[in-house]
Amino acid sequence: MAELVTFGETMLRLSPPAGQRIETEGGFDAQIGGAESNVAVAAAGLGVASTWLSKLPANPLGRRVVRVLRGHGVDPVVAWDDSETARLGTYYLERGADPRGTDVVYDRAGSSITTVATDELDRSVLDGADVFHTTGITPALSEAAAETTADLLSAAGEAGATRSFDLNYRSKLWSTAEARSQYESLFEAVDLLFAPLRDARSVLGYEGDAESIAYRLADDYDLETVVVTRGEAGSLAYTDGELYEQGIVDGETVDAIGTGDAFVGGVLAELLAGSDIDTALSYGAAAASLKRTLEGDVLVTSRGELEAVLDASTGGISR
Amino acid sequence: MAELVTFGETMLRLSPPAGQRIETEGGFDAQIGGAESNVAVAAAGLGVASTWLSKLPANPLGRRVVRVLRGHGVDPVVAWDDSETARLGTYYLERGADPRGTDVVYDRAGSSITTVATDELDRSVLDGADVFHTTGITPALSEAAAETTADLLSAAGEAGATRSFDLNYRSKLWSTAEARSQYESLFEAVDLLFAPLRDARSVLGYEGDAESIAYRLADDYDLETVVVTRGEAGSLAYTDGELYEQGIVDGETVDAIGTGDAFVGGVLAELLAGSDIDTALSYGAAAASLKRTLEGDVLVTSRGELEAVLDASTGGISR
Amino acid sequence: MAELVTFGETMLRLSPPAGQRIETEGGFDAQIGGAESNVAVAAAGLGVASTWLSKLPANPLGRRVVRVLRGHGVDPVVAWDDSETARLGTYYLERGADPRGTDVVYDRAGSSITTVATDELDRSVLDGADVFHTTGITPALSEAAAETTADLLSAAGEAGATRSFDLNYRSKLWSTAEARSQYESLFEAVDLLFAPLRDARSVLGYEGDAESIAYRLADDYDLETVVVTRGEAGSLAYTDGELYEQGIVDGETVDAIGTGDAFVGGVLAELLAGSDIDTALSYGAAAASLKRTLEGDVLVTSRGELEAVLDASTGGISR
Amino acid sequence: MAELVTFGETMLRLSPPAGQRIETEGGFDAQIGGAESNVAVAAAGLGVASTWLSKLPANPLGRRVVRVLRGHGVDPVVAWDDSETARLGTYYLERGADPRGTDVVYDRAGSSITTVATDELDRSVLDGADVFHTTGITPALSEAAAETTADLLSAAGEAGATRSFDLNYRSKLWSTAEARSQYESLFEAVDLLFAPLRDARSVLGYEGDAESIAYRLADDYDLETVVVTRGEAGSLAYTDGELYEQGIVDGETVDAIGTGDAFVGGVLAELLAGSDIDTALSYGAAAASLKRTLEGDVLVTSRGELEAVLDASTGGISR
Amino acid sequence: MAELVTFGETMLRLSPPAGQRIETEGGFDAQIGGAESNVAVAAAGLGVASTWLSKLPANPLGRRVVRVLRGHGVDPVVAWDDSETARLGTYYLERGADPRGTDVVYDRAGSSITTVATDELDRSVLDGADVFHTTGITPALSEAAAETTADLLSAAGEAGATRSFDLNYRSKLWSTAEARSQYESLFEAVDLLFAPLRDARSVLGYEGDAESIAYRLADDYDLETVVVTRGEAGSLAYTDGELYEQGIVDGETVDAIGTGDAFVGGVLAELLAGSDIDTALSYGAAAASLKRTLEGDVLVTSRGELEAVLDASTGGISR
C-alpha cells in the first residue's frame, strides 16, 4: 500500500554532453524526468512506499519509463495508450555555462497523458495513501489532464490523504492568467502547497516578502500548510499560525534540473516519517543539495546519506 | 542552380547501440534521415548539385537537420516553422538480429511539415532543375503535405524538370487503400516511377512478375520510365518499350535503413550524368550496396568509390 | 503474490568491448547476471509475477542488483549482508571470436550469498507460488548455500509449488563428483529437471542418446518431468510416459551468455500460462533465440514479440 | 556572394578527454580548427555570408574539413591538393587544469596549404566581398603561404573589400623577428588590424599602455582601425582619431581555444551589419564569452543568443 | 638496477562517470591504483628507475596490472598466484561533489597479496636499491602481508637501502589500536617516515602542532627523517635537528585520489636526485598538485613539466 501517490507526466530527457549543443552532431544521453515522478523517486530513496500514476504510450518508450521508475523503487501504475496517436513527451536539455543559459526544448505536445481520463486510472492506489501529490504542470498539459487532476485531488481527499500541490509554473505551457485561474480552482482541494516565491508573485500576483505571502496564501485559500521556496534564500513554511524557516545546504551544481522536486520529495518523506514541518524543510534542503550533485532529473539517495549531509559529516573521501 | 530538387520530411533518428533495446537504459546515437533527403545526399556525393525543400521547426533540432545536410553537400531550402506547435518528426530505430526484427518507433505525428503550404516554399529552386523527386511518404503525412506534393509536382513539370516519384509505402502511416488513391491522383504528374515490387502488388494491386508489372504501370499511368525494385533479385526498368535488368551488388549489411534511397540517388545521379537507364540501374545497385556498409540513413560516398565497386576492384586493404 | 520464485546468486558482470581483452586498458561495460535471476527476468517479460530470493551486500553494488532487477520487472526479496566481509560476486566476460574462445574470469569466492542461512530469507514469498526454481550453481557456492537450497526446495514443496531445477554444472566451481553427490541428494525434492545433455553425461554419468537419458533420469530419480537440452539439436522433454521434442529457432548470436536461462524462463512462463510441455519447449526455444540477439545475460522481451518469432512473422523492418 | 572571405589553414584537432593526457592510451575527440575558419564560422552563425578560402589534401581528411565547415554554414572554396605529399595539418590539444597548462602539440609541417599558390585559388570569391580577413598564422606557414597572403590582401584591396588582419603570433611557428618583418611588409595592405596587446609588445616592440599602442599602430602603419585585445581587461579600438573601449563578458570557461577568433568574428559580423566599432566590440566580447562555454575551436551561436547575452537576460533555465 | 623499490597491493579501480552513482546503471572506467605503485609511477615519470614488488593473480586482471605499470615505466616484479582463490583486489570509486562525499567501496578482502610469503618474492631486486618504500596499508591487509612487510624492511636495511614508510592509515582495514601496534613494531626498521598529521594524532596519539609532532616522532622512534603532511597547510620535515617547511602548489582538483602518493613519489625522486629535503618537499608539492589535475590514481608527468610548475612558468596555452 502506497504512502505517497503522485500524478503527472514523465518525459524522455535527451541531452548532448556538457559543452555541446543540441544542434550540432553527436548522440544524446537519455534519461527520464517529470516533476511528479521525480518527487516519487526522491521519496522512495528515503524509504517511502511511492506510487506514480500516469498514462503512457504502449511502446518501448513508455515501457522504458516504467522500467526506470521501477529501478528507482517507485511503483508505476499506468494507463497504457495504444491509440495511433500515443506518444511519450520528450524534452531536450542543453546544459549551459555562464553566460550561456541552460536550454530546454520541449517536444511534449499531444503526449499520451494529454488524453488521460479519470476512469482510465486505477484510483484504488489512493486507498490508504497518506499523501497525494501533483503539480501545476499537469493541469497545464490539456483540458483532460486538468480535469483528471481535479478528479484525483477530490478522490484523494475522500480517501483521507493529504493533498500536496506544487505550483511549478511553466511559461512555455501556458500564460500566467490561465495558470492562475486553474490554480485557484484547484486550491480548495489542496492541503499542502509548495509555492516558489517567483510563481507566487508572477502568477498569483502576490507582493511583499515571502513570510507575508506564505501567510496570505494559507489564509486566502484556506490551506493547512504553505511552503514558500526562495532559491538561494532557502524555504519557509506557514502552518497552524506559525512560521518556520530553513536555509539551503551549500554545494556544487552538476545538474540543477529536478532540484525543486528533490526538495518536495525530501519534505514529504520526512513528514511521512512523522517529523514536524521544520525538520521536514531541512530534509528538503539536503535533498535539493544532493540532487544538484547528480546528473539527471532525479535524486538517487538514501536516508543515511541524506542524514549524513545534515550532520555535516561528509565531504572527504571515505576509505 | 540545382540539378536535383527533392521534397519531403527529414526526421531525427535516435538509435540505441546494436544489441540494446529502446526500452532499456542508455543513450541514443543521433542522426537524421528522410527518404527524400537521403536521395539528395547520395546524389550530392556523386557530384549532383542537390537541393532539399522542406519545412522545419525553428529550433535547435530543425537547425541540426540543416547543418547535417549542408555537411553532406546538400543545399537545404527550408520554410521555418516558428509556431507553438512546431516540432521535428522523430523516429527510434532498434536494429534487429535474426530472428528479432529491426523495430522502428515513429514519433512523427504533427511534425512541422504536416502544416506545409505551397506558398511557404521557395519554388524558385525548381527553376532550371533537371529532376524533381519526392516519395509516397510525403503525401501520407497530412492533407496539407499531400496538396503541396501535388502542387510541386505540377510546378516542376512547368519548370521543365523530370518528375521522379518513389512509392515508398509505409503501413504505419496510412492504409493501402488511402495510399492507392493518393498515388493514382499523383501519377499523371510523374515521369519516372520507382516502384518496390512489394508495394506495386500490395498497394496498387498488380499481379504477375516484375517485368509485366513494370510494363503495365508504364502503360496504365502513361509513365516515361518505371523502375521496379525487387530486393535481393535486383531491379529492372521499362522505358521506351524496352526492359532493362540489373542484379544487386553483393555485400555485408551494417545498417539496411536507407538502402532504397541510396539506390534512387544512384540512379538519378547517373541519369543526370547523361547515362542510359541500364547504366543508371547499375550505379543504383552499387550505391545501395555501399549504403548497407554504413551506419545511418545516408550514403556517404564519391563517384570514384562507387565506380571502383562497379569495377569490382575493391575489397582488400589499400595501403 | 509471486507465480515464480527463483533462488540463487546474481553477480556483477564486467566486460570489455568486443574485440578487446580484459587485460588491456579500457573501461568495462557493467551489467548483472545470474542463472536464477536471468530466468526470473525472462519470465517476468513474458508476464509472470516473478520474485528473486537472495542475499546481497548492503552496499551500492548490492543495491545496483536490486535496481536492475526491479527495472526488469522482477521483485527482489533480499537478505542484506552488512557484515565486514559482505561482497558481491563478480565476473569478467571477454567475448571471443573463433578461434579465440569466450573467457569468463570469476571473482565470486566469498560473496555474500555463500553465508546465506535459511532463516535470513523471507520464505513467505513461497506462499502461493506456483513454481520454485533454482540451479546447480547455487549449492556449488558454499555449504551454507547448499543447505539453504535444500531447505528452500523442501519449503517450496510444503507450500505446494512445483520445484524446478537446472543442473547447470560449472567446472570452475566444483568437481563432477561433488556435483553429482549434491545433485542426487537434491533430486528427491525436484519435480521438473532441466538437464543439459553434456551435464547429464559428464556429471551424472549417463550414456546413450538424449531420449533414453531423459527417460532414465525421470525413472531413476522419480522426476515428474525431465527436459534435456542439446544445444543446436534442440530440446526434448519426458513426462507422463511421453517424449516431446523441439528444435531451435535459428538466428544470429550477439551474446550467447544466458541463452540457457532464457530457455528455462520461456518454458516456465508458458507452463505457468497453462500450456503443455510441448508448447512450452517451443517458447523456450524462441526465448533462447531472442536472448542471443541481445547484449547481456538477460532476455528483455514481451509475449507479443516472442509469439511473433514463433509465427515466423518477423525479420524485416517494421515501419 | 560572400560578405566575408577568410583565408588560412584549418587543421584537424585531436584531443583526449579532459583530465587525460595525449601520451596515455585512449581515443581522441576529433574536431577541426583554424583561426580564419573559426572567424568565418562565428560570423556565419551571426548571419554573415561567409566564405573560407584554402588548400586541402584531396583525401578523406580534407573532405572532412569541407563537410564540417559547410555544416557550420560556411562556404569552403578549396584548391584540392592531390600530390603525393598532400596532408592536412593536425594539432593535438591536451586541456590543462591549473597548475598544469593546456598543451598544444602541432603536427602541421608540410601541410597542403604550405604549397599554396595564388593562382590555384578561385579569387573570384573576392568579387563583391565586403571584408577579407586573414591572420599572422598564415604567412608563418611557408614562403608560398606568405606570398599568397600578400597577393590576396592586394587582390582584396583591388576588389574594394576592407582588409582585416589579426596578428595572432605563434611562437612555435617563427621567431618574433621573422614575424615582425613579415607583419610590417603586409600592413600597407591592411585596413583593420586586430592586435593582441602581448603580440604588439613582444613582436612589434611597442611599449606603453594599450591606448597609446593602438594610436601608434594606426599612425605608424596608416591603419584605418586598430583593435587591441587585452585578455581579461577587454578590448579597445582606435579609429578616426577616437578611442573606444569595451570590457569582457564574464563567464565560465569550458574550452578557451578559439576565443580570440570568436571575438574577431563577432566584431566583423557587427561591422558588416552596419554598427559602429563600439557596438561591434561589445558583440565581439559576447561572442568570445559564448565561445568559452563550448567545446571545440568554433563558436556555434545565433544573433538572437548573442544579443540575449548582451541584454544580460540569460543565465537561468528557460522552460 | 632499481633506485627505488616499492612493495604493496595494487587494485583494479572501477569508477562510474562523474555525476553518476555506483548503484545506477552504466559502465565503469577502469584503472589501477595502489599507494606503493602510485609512488613508483610518479617517481618513474621523474626519471627514477622504479621497481614494484607484489603478488598478483595469474589471470587477465593480474596481467593488466603488470601491463599498465610497465606502460608507466615501472618494472613490476611479481609473484604469480595461480591458486584457486587467486584474486585481484578491487575498489569502486564514486567521485563526490560537495556536499556528497567521494565514496570508496572496497572489494579487496582475500586478494592474492594477503597470502604473500617473503620467500615467494624476488628479493634480489633490493640489491643496490637506494630506497625501499612501503606504507601502512600493506601490513593492514593480512598477517602474512604484515610479516612480509617486516621481512622486506629488514632485508632492505641489510641491502643498505633507505627504508621509507608512509603511515597511510585506512579505517576500513583496521582499528587505530591495531594500526598503532603494528606501526610501532615496524618503526625500528624505518629511516624515513611520512606521517599525515591526522594519522599521527588519531592513530599514534600525538597531540600538539605539526612541528612538535615531527620532532617527537623522530625522537621517540629514532627516525632519520620525519615528513608530516598537513593537507592544505603543506608539509614539513624534521631531520638532523632541523625543521623544513613547504606550502602547497595551488591548483584545480580533477581527481584527488593518489595525491599523497604523488607527493611521496616527488619527494623520493628528488632525494634520489641528490637534493636536500627542503627542495624535495617542494617537488612533492608540485607532484601532488599536478596529480590533482589528472584522472586516476597515478601521476603521469616528467621532470620538465614538474619543474615548470615550480618555476610558475605554466598556466597558459603553449602553442
Place this chain on the structure above:
Amino acid sequence: MAELVTFGETMLRLSPPAGQRIETEGGFDAQIGGAESNVAVAAAGLGVASTWLSKLPANPLGRRVVRVLRGHGVDPVVAWDDSETARLGTYYLERGADPRGTDVVYDRAGSSITTVATDELDRSVLDGADVFHTTGITPALSEAAAETTADLLSAAGEAGATRSFDLNYRSKLWSTAEARSQYESLFEAVDLLFAPLRDARSVLGYEGDAESIAYRLADDYDLETVVVTRGEAGSLAYTDGELYEQGIVDGETVDAIGTGDAFVGGVLAELLAGSDIDTALSYGAAAASLKRTLEGDVLVTSRGELEAVLDASTGGISR
C-alpha cells in the same frame, strides 16, 4: 638481453568506429601500429625477450608509443628526435565491409624515423640477440632509413644474429622497381626471408607456384630459409633443401590489420623456442588467426592461449 630485436617505424593509428567514415564527424580510436613493433609484441606475448629499435619524436606522441609498447612487454630502445621537424608517422584506418574496402590514409611523410642515422641508435642491443628482424617498409621510408637498415643488418650479422626480413611491399610508399632494387641489395645480409606470394610475383618478378618461388628465392639470393605466405592458402617454407607446408587456422575477422606481422611473430617466437620450421609455421598460423579476432594492429596473447588454439581445444565458453 634481447632474444629478438626489431627495427622499423611505429605509427599512431587513428580509426573511426566500424560503419563510420574518416570524413564524417566523430572521434577516433587511437592505437599504435608498425610492422616491426607488431612482430615484437606478438613475440613478447609468446615469451620472447623483445626489443624494438627506432627513432621517435620527443613529444607526447612519441612517448605514447614507448608507453604502449612497454605495456605489451616490449623494450623500446629509442633515439629521441627533438628537432623542430620531429613528428610521429600517423595513419587513418577506415574499416571496410564488403564491397567497401578497408581504407588506409597515410600521413607518415617526414616522420622522425626518416632522418634516422645508424650512429644515433644504441646498437649494443644487438649484442647477444638471436634474431634481428626488419621489413621492406623501413627502407622505403627514406634514404637514411634505407642506409640504416643496411647497416643494422650488417651489424646484426657481425653480432651473430639470424637476420630476418619480411618483404612487406607497400605500393603507397614506392614503385615495384625501386623496391626490387632495394630488396636485392639487402638480400645478401638476410638469412630468413618472409615473402608474401603477391610481392614475390609483382615486385621480384617471379612466376610459377609458391613452392618453386620459395626454392628459387633461396637459390637466387643464397637465403637459409624462405617462408612464402599465400593468404587463405597458408604458408610454406623452404630450408635445407626441404619444403614444409602449413594451412591457416580458420576463424572470424574482427580486424585484419597486422595479421601478417602476427604470423611472423609466431614463427620467430617458435623458432627461438627451438622448434623446427614446420612447427614454427603452425604457431604463425595460430598467431595470425588470433590476431584477426582482436581490434588493433597487435596480437595480445600468451603461449598457453596460442597452443590451445593449436590443440583445437577452444571455441566454447570457459566458466
